[in-house]
Amino acid sequence: MNPAEKSDPVDVRYVAGLARLAxxxxxxxxxxxxxxxxxxxxxxxxxxxxxxxxxLQVLTEAQxxxxxxxxxxxxxxxxxxxxxxxxxxxxxxxPKVVE
Amino acid sequence: MNTSLHELGLLATAAALxxxxxxxxxxxxxxxxxxxxxxxxxxxxxxxxxxxxxxxAREADTxxxxxDTRPWLGVPLAVxxxxxxxxxxxxxxxxxxxxxxxxxxxTVIARLRAAGCVFVARTNTDxxxxxxxxxxxxxxxxxxxxxxxxxxxxxxxxxxAAVAARLAPAALGTxxxxxxxxxxxxxxxxxxxxxxxxxxxxxxxxxxxSLDQIGPLARSVEDAAALYQAIAGVDPLDSTTSxxxxxxxxxxxxxxxxxKGLKLGVPREYFIAELAPELAQLTRAAIDQCAALGAExxxxxxxxxxxxxxxxxxxxxxxxxxxxxxxxxxxxxxRVDAPELMEMYDRTRAAGFGDEVKRRLLFGTLVLxxxxxxxxxxxxxxxxxLIRQDFLQAFTACDALLGPVTLTPPPRLDxxxxxxxxxxxxxxxxxxxxxxGICALSVPCGFTADGLPAGLxxxxxxxxxELVLRIGAAYQHATDWHQRAPTGLE
Numbered sequence: 001m002n003p004a005e006k007s008d009p010v011d012v013r014y015v016a017g018l019a020r021l022a023x024x025x026x027x028x029x030x031x032x033x034x035x036x037x038x039x040x041x042x043x044x045x046x047x048x049x050x051x052x053x054x055x056l057q058v059l060t061e062a063q064x065x066x067x068x069x070x071x072x073x074x075x076x077x078x079x080x081x082x083x084x085x086x087x088x089x090x091x092x093x094x095p096k097v098v099e
Numbered sequence: 100m101n102t103s104l105h106e107l108g109l110l111a112t113a114a115a116l117x118x119x120x121x122x123x124x125x126x127x128x129x130x131x132x133x134x135x136x137x138x139x140x141x142x143x144x145x146x147x148x149x150x151x152x153x154x155x156a157r158e159a160d161t162x163x164x165x166x167d168t169r170p171w172l173g174v175p176l177a178v179x180x181x182x183x184x185x186x187x188x189x190x191x192x193x194x195x196x197x198x199x200x201x202x203x204x205x206t207v208i209a210r211l212r213a214a215g216c217v218f219v220a221r222t223n224t225d226x227x228x229x230x231x232x233x234x235x236x237x238x239x240x241x242x243x244x245x246x247x248x249x250x251x252x253x254x255x256x257x258x259x260a261a262v263a264a265r266l267a268p269a270a271l272g273t274x275x276x277x278x279x280x281x282x283x284x285x286x287x288x289x290x291x292x293x294x295x296x297x298x299x300x301x302x303x304x305x306x307x308x309s310l311d312q313i314g315p316l317a318r319s320v321e322d323a324a325a326l327y328q329a330i331a332g333v334d335p336l337d338s339t340t341s342x343x344x345x346x347x348x349x350x351x352x353x354x355x356x357x358x359k360g361l362k363l364g365v366p367r368e369y370f371i372a373e374l375a376p377e378l379a380q381l382t383r384a385a386i387d388q389c390a391a392l393g394a395e396x397x398x399x400x401x402x403x404x405x406x407x408x409x410x411x412x413x414x415x416x417x418x419x420x421x422x423x424x425x426x427x428x429x430x431x432x433x434r435v436d437a438p439e440l441m442e443m444y445d446r447t448r449a450a451g452f453g454d455e456v457k458r459r460l461l462f463g464t465l466v467l468x469x470x471x472x473x474x475x476x477x478x479x480x481x482x483x484x485l486i487r488q489d490f491l492q493a494f495t496a497c498d499a500l501l502g503p504v505t506l507t508p509p510p511r512l513d514x515x516x517x518x519x520x521x522x523x524x525x526x527x528x529x530x531x532x533x534x535x536g537i538c539a540l541s542v543p544c545g546f547t548a549d550g551l552p553a554g555l556x557x558x559x560x561x562x563x564x565e566l567v568l569r570i571g572a573a574y575q576h577a578t579d580w581h582q583r584a585p586t587g588l589e
Contacts, residue, residue: 010465019420020427020441021457022449031461038416038462042475044409050480054478056487059309059536060296065338069393079202085434086502093439 010035104129106584109174109269109322113139119163119193123173127156130175130219134266135173137588143241143251143260144219145180162215171329172215178268179258180221181228181435182313183302184208191304193237195432195451204304206337207271207313207330219267221255226453228273228306229419231281231525232512235455240512244286244585245254245551246349249509251284258316259286264588269317273303275310276411277504277529278347280541284504284554287543289581290316291323291568292559294561295536296341298327299334307418308339310411310533316521319581320542320571324352327564341562348565352572359393361570368404369528369556375507377449377547382503385544385555385574389501392573399493399500403486407531410486412468412478413533419456420463426451433589487535494560499570503528504541504554527555538564542571552580 012032016023023031026043077090086093104126107115109191115121131149138144152175159173178184181191183201183206190196204212212218225235233256234240241256243249244264250261255272259282272279274292281289290429293313298313305311315326331345365386370379390396427449428434435446452460466475493500506527532539537560555574559567575581 006588009555012461015461015465015468018468020424020444020448021444021460024444027457031458034458035462035465036411038458039471039475040400040464042409042413042466042479045406045413045475045478048478048485050478050481050485053484055477056483056534057480060339061341064563065335067335067339075202078424080430082202082429083199085432086427094429095436095438095443097440 010039102310102365105133107268107586108318109348110325113171113174114267117164117168117170119238123156123159123163124153125217127152127175127217130266134220137264137266140247140588141242141244141260141264143223143257143264143266144177144240145190145192145223145236145238145257147219152219159215159217160499167215167297170216170310171211173217174215174557175217175219177220177222177258177261177270178208178218179255179270179272179274180224181304182208182583184221186220187218187221189304190237191228192226192238193451193453193456194237197237197427197433198323198433203302206299206334208302210330220261222255222261222270223255226456227276227304227423228254228319229455229459230280231277233257233282235453235510237453239318243509244588246512246549248511249551250285250512252285252509254278255290255316256282257288259283259288261285262288262316262318264322264456265584269315269322270331271326272316273306273311273312273313274305276533277526279314279316279558280529280539281526283541285509285552286317287552287580287583287585288318289320289323289543289571290541291327292312292532292539293327293528293564294538295533297331297340297345297538297562299340300335301334301336307415307424308422310415311416312533318539320384320568320575321349321352322481323540324568324572327568331564345564346565352568355572356576358570358573359390361394361499362397362497363389363570364393364397364399364493364500364559365402366399366401366493366500366502369502370400372505373506373527373553377552378503378505378508381545381547381553382555383481385521386501388577389570389574392577393497395498399496401489401493401531402525403482404531406482407486407534408527410479410482410534411526411530412462413475414427414483416459416463417420417467417469417476418463420460420467423460424453425455481532486531490531490535490537490560495507499560499567500556500558502556502558504556508547508549508551508553532558535563540571542568542574544578545580546583
């Protein structure tokens with residue numbers, strides 16, 4: 001039995017947690033339905049014979065790209081902070097993360 | 100001359116400025132006035148500030164008066180609202196970035212700015228470029244200039260509509276699964292998706308980074324080639340860009356008169372039952388025109404075309420879910436306060452992202468979980484190999500491919516263009532090009548009985564961008580579909 005059969009519904013709350021997305025109950029129900037639909041659509045890929053086919057992960061020819069190691073100015077502090085939701089003492093402010 | 104300044108194409112604009120037949124301020128004024136007239140109907144722009152635009156135009160005129168002869172000095176351009184222009188908003192059509200002002204230029208913008216361009220407007224887009232209708236934007240939907248009850252396509256629908264409606268001589272867009280070519284076809288303009296690696300994405304709001312590419316929308320292939328040539332080429336700030344020389348693409352397009360010596364393939368899988376009969380007919384007529392220009396037409400096969408949409412749905416969503424991880428309410432963008440960090444993330448993202456973005460974010464996250472990874476994500480990457488091999492195989496039998504860009508004319512806005520059926524068919528002809536990393540062009544090739552534009556798709560091998568533009572330019576030299584303009588917008 002394939003792991004993604006309909007009989008085994010998607011745990012939308014678990015996925016939303018991974019995606020860091022708060023959902024209302026109504027949204028959770030709607031996306032639960034949509035995700036099942038999208039999985040069914042994507043399951044068409046099972047009809048393609050991919051035995052011994054390597055995955056395509058990199059399109060470019062470049063192996064690794066190196067920039068010249070020369071100093072260049074970055075954003076000024078003012079420019080870097082101009083879009084910040086909350087700034088104090090010239091720094092980004094985050095909610096408390098330690099007890 | 101002033102009444103028709105907005106009619107000038109990109110190269111014609113540059114030439115008129117160079118000959119001092121018109122000033123940058125006159126041009127900008129004409130475009131601003133035009134926008135004031137038609138925007139209430141279209142909603143193709145997300146930002147345009149008269150004072151800012153005129154100040155930039157004045158600066159260009161002053162520079163010219165002092166002897167500055169840069170080729171694009173004072174040339175106005177519209178920019179899709181996902182590309183950073185220093186000092187202008189960059190919202191990606193999302194509440195998440197509604198108040199974001201870019202603090203730097205994207206590489207493509209820096210190149211055009213150095214050449215003297217004036218950035219006159221930002222164009223509407225589906226939220227984070229995820230959609231095919233421009234209806235998922237937080238600024239509301241853009242209307243098709245040929246039929247305001249219909250969508251302009253998307254996600255670069257604002258750029259396509261603005262170019263068609265003469266609000267700018269050309270615009271930049273982005274294409275992840277068809278987002279330049281499909282709106283170009285729907286709006287009767289020329290749109291080009293360059294080969295992956297040809298144009299730097301630095302400063303572009305990422306959607307799916309193995310697929311995204313920036314390209315031009317313009318009123319002719321020559322204009323598109325000129326804009327492409329100005330933005331293409333290796334960039335140390337985008338490691339996926341290729342060091343291969345870009346070459347004299349514009350000159351090649353300008354010299355194209357016929358298609359002698361070229362073998363052009365027509366993939367039979369594009370002519371499926373879902374292809375609207377009128378579009379099939381218009382595409383066939385365009386292919387006949389290419390034959391009349393000297394091309395040898397051969398039938399070819401792309402056996403995995405029908406897998407390209409589920410393949411894109413999986414890979415595009417997975418990559419998008421990673422691209423969107425940066426929106427954390429911390430350094431820029433929306434923040435919804437909460438006492439705890441994790442709750443702040445969850446609430447911020449819930450409030451900032453729209454419905455379609457959330458759906459893709461969730462689906463992309465889902466297919467990357469250990470339970471679904473092998474069966475969906477890894478499998479899709481394998482199918483991607485087969486899709487690419489199909490194109491490589493086809494290009495052993497021909498130089499480039501011809502076909503339709505879309506299966507239908509632009510749908511009505513109230514026909515739920517981002518429904519499941521749109522997901523199933525919307526990018527059927529275009530998504531494979533992005534998955535294979537190759538290049539493709541949409542050129543206007545006629546109109547339906549209802550007066551809706553259709554596009555001819557010219558698809559070329561990787562780094563054969565010049566060939567594709569040459570084919571499109573030869574076709575346009577023999578036809579005048581690209582010169583038609585929508586009426587009744589005022």
